[in-house]
Amino acid sequence: MLASFDWDVIQRSLPYLFREGMTFTVTLTVLAMFFGIILGTLLAMMRLSSFKPLAVAAGGYVNLMRSVPLVLVIFWFYFLVPYIGAWILRQNEPIKVGAFLSSVVTFTLFEAAYYCEIMRAGIQSIPRGQVWAGYALGLNYWQTMGNVVLPQAFRNMMPVLLTQTIILFQDTSLVYVLSITDFLGAASKIAQRDGRLVEMYLFVAVVYFIISYFLSYLVKRLQLRIAVPGKL
Amino acid sequence: MAMIEMKNVSKWYGTFQVLTNCTTSVDKGEVVVVCGPSGSGKSTLIKCVNALEPFQKGDVLVDGVSVADPKTDLPKLRSRVGMVFQHFELFPHMSVTDNLALAQIKVLGRSRGEATARGMKYLDRVGLKEHAHKYPGQLSGGQQQRVAIARGLSMDPIAMLFDEPTSALDPEMINEVLDVMVQLAQEGMTMMVVTHEMGFARKVANRVIFMDRGEIVEDAKKDDFFGKPRSERAVQFLSKILHH
Numbered sequence: 364m365l366a367s368f369d370w371d372v373i374q375r376s377l378p379y380l381f382r383e384g385m386t387f388t389v390t391l392t393v394l395a396m397f398f399g400i401i402l403g404t405l406l407a408m409m410r411l412s413s414f415k416p417l418a419v420a421a422g423g424y425v426n427l428m429r430s431v432p433l434v435l436v437i438f439w440f441y442f443l444v445p446y447i448g449a450w451i452l453r454q455n456e457p458i459k460v461g462a463f464l465s466s467v468v469t470f471t472l473f474e475a476a477y478y479c480e481i482m483r484a485g486i487q488s489i490p491r492g493q494v495w496a497g498y499a500l501g502l503n504y505w506q507t508m509g510n511v512v513l514p515q516a517f518r519n520m521m522p523v524l525l526t527q528t529i530i531l532f533q534d535t536s537l538v539y540v541l542s543i544t545d546f547l548g549a550a551s552k553i554a555q556r557d558g559r560l561v562e563m564y565l566f567v568a569v570v571y572f573i574i575s576y577f578l579s580y581l582v583k584r585l586q587l588r589i590a591v592p593g594k595l
Numbered sequence: 596m597a598m599i600e601m602k603n604v605s606k607w608y609g610t611f612q613v614l615t616n617c618t619t620s621v622d623k624g625e626v627v628v629v630c631g632p633s634g635s636g637k638s639t640l641i642k643c644v645n646a647l648e649p650f651q652k653g654d655v656l657v658d659g660v661s662v663a664d665p666k667t668d669l670p671k672l673r674s675r676v677g678m679v680f681q682h683f684e685l686f687p688h689m690s691v692t693d694n695l696a697l698a699q700i701k702v703l704g705r706s707r708g709e710a711t712a713r714g715m716k717y718l719d720r721v722g723l724k725e726h727a728h729k730y731p732g733q734l735s736g737g738q739q740q741r742v743a744i745a746r747g748l749s750m751d752p753i754a755m756l757f758d759e760p761t762s763a764l765d766p767e768m769i770n771e772v773l774d775v776m777v778q779l780a781q782e783g784m785t786m787m788v789v790t791h792e793m794g795f796a797r798k799v800a801n802r803v804i805f806m807d808r809g810e811i812v813e814d815a816k817k818d819d820f821f822g823k824p825r826s827e828r829a830v831q832f833l834s835k836i837l838h839h
Binding site (some may be wrong): 485490492493495496498499500501502506510511514515518 | 684688695
């Protein structure tokens with residue numbers, strides 16, 4: 364059976380798969396991670412705020428995002444954002460939002476909910492006394508968060524944040540439902556054009572596996588390297 | 596002149612009252628020791644001085660500025676009062692130098708060079724100059740607490756608060772911390788110290804406050820407190836911690 368496979372199709376399509384597909388996938392992953400962690404951290408600070416409306420709003424947002432399938436969120440934003448944009452800008456026509464921008468926004472908003480929960484655990488892992496020490500020295504809330512609490516929370520949570528990012532890297536393949544040429548999208552286009560579904564999907568799986576496995580290995584290495592001197 | 600003035604401070608956790616009408620003061624250059632059984636509210640009381648613990652009734656004035664007044668610039672007020680904690684609370688992700696410099700730069704607006712120099716001066720005073728580049732986790736408990744004292748002093752505070760500074764230390768490290776505190780007291784620093792170290796109290800305290808169940812039971816000159824404590828509860832407390 365294997366004899367009937369055409370492995371050559373992979374080699375022929377490599378430039379397209381990586382230059383177009385993987386570039387999109389990696390760019391989307393990095394941007395969504397970057398903005399997702401920033402938004403997630405702000406959400407975590409809101410959830411831990413003693414000002415109830417903030418905590419409730421952030422909590423509601425996080426629970427909503429974590430309770431709906433990602434594909435649905437992708438559809439919502441792709442189809443709704445142009446209308447919401449038009450409504451905000453008071454235009455009659457739906458505004459044009461590119462597939463790329465739309466997916467960055469979607470993944471940022473979705474992943475932020477998960478990063479939020481990680482950062483919330485990270486912030487709570489910092490002893491209360493550290494906050495007291497910051498305040499007692501005259502630092503205000505933002506200075507105490509920025510210089511004392513968050514650096515330690517990030518350090519403690521770095522492995523979990525990166526593991527979540529590996530999941531995000533895999534999740535980005537879902538944008539193929541919007542016919543976007545990410546890595547999976549590119550492969551699937553070739554697969555259908557050349558009628559080589561099995562070969563291409565096997566190859567895609569192997570590439571995702573190698574990259575994710577390698578990243579997990581790096582996370583483990585990093586964990587040892589970033590340990591604070593004198594603290595295990 | 597009162598540097599710290601507490602007027603009828605009361606505090607509740609829910610319905611449970613942890614402080615009841617606490618009134619006392621610490622004059623400039625005075626050393627006041629606060630003692631009492633555990634759970635008596637002494638740590639809570641000292642944290643009310645710089646509003647780390649909010650309180651529902653009464654007021655605290657630090658150098659004449661109300662802590663409870665919503666218009667008060669709390670960070671500024673706090674930066675003028677040094678505080679040393681039971682568990683040191685150095686920032687573990689920063690070197691000793693950065694621990695000393697952080698608030699000087701962020702709060703007082705000093706340059707990094709100036710902040711480092713001033714930090715080094717106080718680090719030298721607590722005898723740890725050669726540890727400047729280390730991280731807190733690489734120091735012993737006693738050394739960490741001395742760094743914490745230096746960190747407080749680098750802000751040029753008008754008073755220092757100590758919240759059980761030796762309670763988390765191994766016995767052989769207690770004296771190195773107390774020595775620094777005694778020296779500080781003898782140089783005229785205004786100090787409010789929550790501690791069980793009665794030797795320290797005898798040596799440098801001007802007054803001793805005895806607390807029990809959230810109340811200030813006794814507030815007396817040192818010799819009066821140790822010589823003839825008035826309340827039964829203070830007598831019992833002293834007999835428990837002095838005779839063993």
